[in-house]
Amino acid sequence: MNKGILVVISAPSGCGKDTIVNEIVKEMGDEASVSVSMTTREMRPGEEEGVNYYYVSVDQFKKNIENGEMLEYTRYGSNYYGTPVGPVKEKLKEGKTVFLIIEVEGGENVKKVFPDCVKIFVIPPSMEVLSNRLRGRGTDNEEAIATRLEIARTELQRAVEYDYIVENDVLQDAVEDVKAIIKAEKLRINIMQTKLREVIKDA
Ligand code: ADP
Ligand code: 5GP
Secondary structure (H helix, E strand, O other), X not given: OOOOEEEEEEOOXXXXXXHHHHHHHHHHHHHEEEOOEEEOOOOOOOOOEOOOEEEOOHHHHHHHHHOOXXXXXXXXXXXXXXEEHHHHHHHHHOOOEEXXXXXXXXXXXXXXXXXXXXXXXXXXOOHHHHHHHHHHHOOOOHHHHHHHHHHHHHHHHHHHHOOEEEEOXXXXXXXXXXXXXXXXXXXXXXXXXXXXXXXXXXX
């Protein structure tokens, strides 16, 4: 049976996790899949149902938790965010590389359910570069940027819980680093043992 790789990517807002994953998915095509999370927050301008998130009410979200449909979930600010478990299992069964772009609590909980997942934390070259990128993105005012930087300082403390740290300085270098991690993960014994058995059988 094919066995895919589950990749958890976390980083403070503005560090480039969406940009990096988008580039990799472009290159990997059908082999990769990005999990679409569920949230109770409002849809932002430019976002689409089923593309950025599945937008649900708090009641619906709680029902999904009760029904065991969430791989993990967390409260972030005043909203719930979570990963629907069905599509993740399905894509892994198909042998795909599945990306979860989630915050650190979620990352910790995923590792409990899928101990073989690989956890990557993306860091900026410096706090100064991070604040410039947040400004450049143009989605936040100065007050919101200050809050995001404060949250970033706390989140960066938890990067030590991850398997790998990727610095996002030059985008293509960061993309290559993540691809190298995935390549190595695909050669791990737990992934390769079916192939190994096949070879041994004919020996
Ligand atoms: P996140 O998903 O972590 O919140 P984004 O992917 O939205 O971050 O990136 C934040 C901003 O920084 C975007 O405007 C993006 O185009 C820019 N960015 C991302 N990576 C780089 C990079 N390596 N060099 C310069 N700008 C970058
Ligand atoms: P935003 O509201 O800016 O889209 O997301 C806020 C935060 O929630 C980000 O750090 C994002 O990575 C995180 N997030 C998005 N989806 C999920 C999810 O399914 N689970 C968890 N734990 N965090 C998520």
